[in-house]
Amino acid sequence: MQNKEHSWLNLPSLSLPVKALFTGYLLVVGLGLMMAGGQIMLTHGMADGKFGLSMDDIVYSYYGNREGSKLEAKLNGSMKDKATPEENLAMIKWARNGASQEEWQSTIQPIVDQKCAMCHAHIPTLPNVTKYEEMQKVAAVDHGAEIGSLTRISHIHLFGIAFIFFFIGLIFSLSVGFKKWIKALLIFIPFAFLIVDVAAWWLTKMNPGFAYFVIIGGFGYSLASSIMIFSSLYQMWIMPWRGMRSDTNAWRDN
Template identity: 35%
Template sequence: MSNVPLHRLYYHYSELPYSLRVLYTAVLIILSLAYLFALIYLFHTYSGQDGEPGSLSYEDLVTAYTGSGEASRLESALRGPMSTMLPADELTAIIAWVQKGSDRSTYETEIRPILDERCMSCHDGSNPHLQNLRGYDNLIKATEQDTGADIFTLVRVSHIHLFGLSFVFFVVGIIFSHAYVRPVWFKCAVIIMPFVAVTLDVSSWYFTKLYHPFAWVVMFAGATMGLCFAFMWVVSMYQLWVSPTPSRVIQRERSDDRGVG
């Protein structure tokens, strides 16, 4: 397999100008930081959905997409990802208020002061991506039964993921295409797998609402994207600046080589 000729349009990193190699390096570094922060945000958003903060599990994903089936959205959030955002006594007071029927008089005297002090910096309605907790009428919507992310929320997040991740892996894939990797089919598989994974990931959000075990597909697809990104990043950075030029690249005859790349 190592005897497969190099494509006449294939250029190894060592054949590229230093300016392009520096550009590739800068892009890879920034994208790796962005990917890291995305993972941190993902963990913060989904961990604790099952009532156990500090871990990200199958149950967390099922709860995120289908709801708890019992508690309200507000209670699920307070027991999960928002559990560290306010003192235990205030958290208990809000949950007790929800469970007792969410009456308006108690809201005005006990609950509203807590929300004004602890929650309004983020949940004042200025951010369309966060639950608006300003006022009794908005808050009462969050006390309804938790059914997970609604379809239109999934549609909004889906188009962001499909556009964003496709662009990220297109850029990383182009940079990785200059790497010398054999066999060629393996190199092609690493390039295409993130696009397959993001398709499975997004589609499985909807299927999880119908059949909970699809949450495993979400986890598998996310892990696949992460592994492919890490592999392409490490190989690209290593061959950009550390590894010597492959002998096949040095020896090839540019005029007649017309193999696969």
């Protein structure tokens, strides 16, 4: 009896236009996932002042560094090269000493106007640290991600990434050669680990011990998605070509 998997629509037998459509989507999504990884390295990965994602980076991003301020974390991390070491040290000491308005006007504001205003005074998504009231908030003890910000990022992440996984899974569902339970597991894993990832943000906000689950969630859905993307591309382009070569060789042998 012919395998039902091969008797209907599947990746190797798709028409050229459909293969082009699916391939374009998978390539763009794959590149997007790589860019997302790079963005994480340049933002969360610099939370502890060192390049590369670590447990401290996750803890500082969501739970915060309760021994210091967001200003100090940024000046020791992603903003370290924006001012001189002496200027960074002056701002850190100012924050640790209570962020007084007198010292702000005499010492800190001139540094901020010269080194920070070019971005923070003109980009709406960044805090306007040229204003004392905003700088006070940044100089306060770092309690990690704010609830409002975490809520906004969570719902965007869940909706947006779920759509990506849906179409990757839909394309992969047309693959051949996988046992049904393996195929179903690979399709479901990204959704499950996406929930683990986002839930871990909130749990880490309350307790830094949950930071491990952030890395587990991100690694889990990235690995499953990569397997589905590469398997789908292989079956659309390489598998039919290899099958055609086998048929040609068999004909020549006869």
